[in-house]
Amino acid sequence: MKKITIVGAGFSAAVLSALLNQHDLTIVDKGRGPGGRSSARRVDGVGVFDHGLQYVHPKHNEFQLFLDEHLSSHIHNWQGYFYEDGKQIEEDKIRYVGNTGNNDFVKHLLAKNTSYQKELASLKQNSSGWDLSFKDGSETSAHNVILTIPLEQCRVLLEPLKLAIQLEGGMQPIFSVMLALNTSSGIKGSGHIIHNNSIIGWCANESSKRRENNNSNLELWSIQSTIEYAKNNYKHYREKKEAMLQEMIKAFTDHFQLEQLDVHYQNIHGWLYAYNEQPKTEKYIWLPEIGLGICGDWMAGPKAENSWQSASLLAKAIMKDVT
Ligand SMILES: Cc1cc2nc3c(=O)[nH]c(=O)nc-3n(C[C@H](O)[C@H](O)[C@H](O)COP(=O)(O)OP(=O)(O)OC[C@H]3O[C@@H](n4cnc5c(N)ncnc54)[C@H](O)[C@@H]3O)c2cc1C
Structure with a gap:
């Protein structure tokens, strides 16, 4: 059986793992655990924050079938009231979230042979496939390599190979704040889409996701920046992290016209x-x-x-060619 190495352990790799489970799969990821942008931040004594992927709303019936077949016992519908610029959204939309955190969409599907803290540094063709070199100095080889990593990171690995493929466009940054309050904020609803604010664009009441691992004495929020705010600030993210955290919390407080917050835990993550x-x-x-x-x-x-869409089309193509 020909060896396939998948680079990245996010949603795409999870879909590939489920669909190519008859193949000899190895997964490597530079992160510390499964999920990629579908990660969950677990904080001792506080609970879990979905600081990336918020929820999954299936649009294609085939995607719903994939979720039913592979994930039904690990996810549930996030029921609640959702608002857009303060107005309640009247719709009957399914919003799936993981039972213990949104990396549930990924961690239950990934192939067994998955290694973390393995950052692929370069790829070189050999007579039967590929030599892979990692940032930690280790090396391996594979007949087939699948990159599931973001566009810009793909470009870095592919440019030296001078292949005739065009990867156009670019990806946008976002910042996520994780906030736990000792007392209820009094904000109505589970999720808020906000258009009329230059700093924050989405706030989710994580405590409303019905997860046993959340501290029920606290109220947990994840707050996302607007893309514009992240674009204007990401170059200074490392030096200005604390200032940006406070600026986003202030935007949240002002937007919902809250009194002084009783903060138990606060943190920020830059994507x-x-x-x-x-x-x-x-x-x-x-x-x-x-x-x-x-x-x-x-x-x-x-x-x-879209990860599912892209990965399942690729899996079909691979199944025709790789045995
Ligand atoms: C803040 C935020 C909120 C979001 N909200 C939603 C939402 O509500 N609903 C929705 O449907 N989608 C949402 N998304 C998008 C969703 O998270 C992504 O579409 C999906 O997680 C992408 O999965 P992926 O596997 O394609 O990529 P990724 O999750 O990015 O996985 C790629 C993996 O590759 C690894 N990697 C990168 N370079 C290397 C390297 N050189 N060597 C080894 N490993 C490497 C990374 O560590 C990462 O784990 C959100 C994304 C963000 C950031």
Whole structure:
């Protein structure tokens, strides 16, 4: 059986793992655990924050079937009241969240042979496939390599290979604040889309996601910046992290006209490559003659469903060629 190494352990890799489970799969990720942008931040004594992926709303019936078949016992519908600029949204929309955190969408599906803190530094073709070199100095080889990593990170690895593929466009940053309050804020509803604010664009009451691992004496929020705010600030993220955290909490407090907050825990996470709103390339790339595949949400859209779309098309193509 030919070896396939998947680079990245996020939603796309989870879909590939489920669909290519008859193949000899190895997964490597530079992060410390499963999920990528579908990660969950677990804080002792506080609970869990979905500081990336917020919820999954399936649009295609095939995606709903995939979730039913592979994840039904790990996810549930996040029921609640949702608002857009203060007005309650009247709709009957499914919003799936993980039972213990949103990396539940990923961690239950990933192939067993998954290693973390393994950052691929370079790829080189050999006579039967690929040599992979990692930042920690280790090396391995594979017949086939699949990149599921964000666009900009793909470019860095692919540029030296001088392949005839065009990866157009770019991904936008986002910052996420994780906030736990000792007393109820009094804010109505589970999620708020906010258009009329230059700093914050989405706030989710994490305590409303019905998770046993949340401290029920606290009220947990995840607060996302606008893309514009992140674009204007990401270059100074490391030096200005604390100031940005306070600026986003102030924007939250002002927006909901709250009194002084009784903060138990606060933190911020910067996603440099969060979204690609306007994909321009094909939905996946598969080059069977050299055993190289590329997939990811950014090839098909900005959502987790686009990761599924891209990865499942690639998996079908691979199943035809790789035995
Ligand atoms: C703040 C935020 C909120 C979001 N909210 C929603 C939402 O509500 N609904 C929705 O549907 N989608 C949402 N999304 C988008 C969703 O999270 C993504 O579409 C999906 O998680 C992408 O999965 P992926 O596997 O394609 O990529 P990723 O999750 O980015 O996985 C790629 C993996 O590759 C790893 N990697 C990168 N470079 C290397 C390297 N050189 N070597 C080894 N590993 C490497 C990374 O560590 C990462 O784990 C959100 C995203 C963000 C950032």
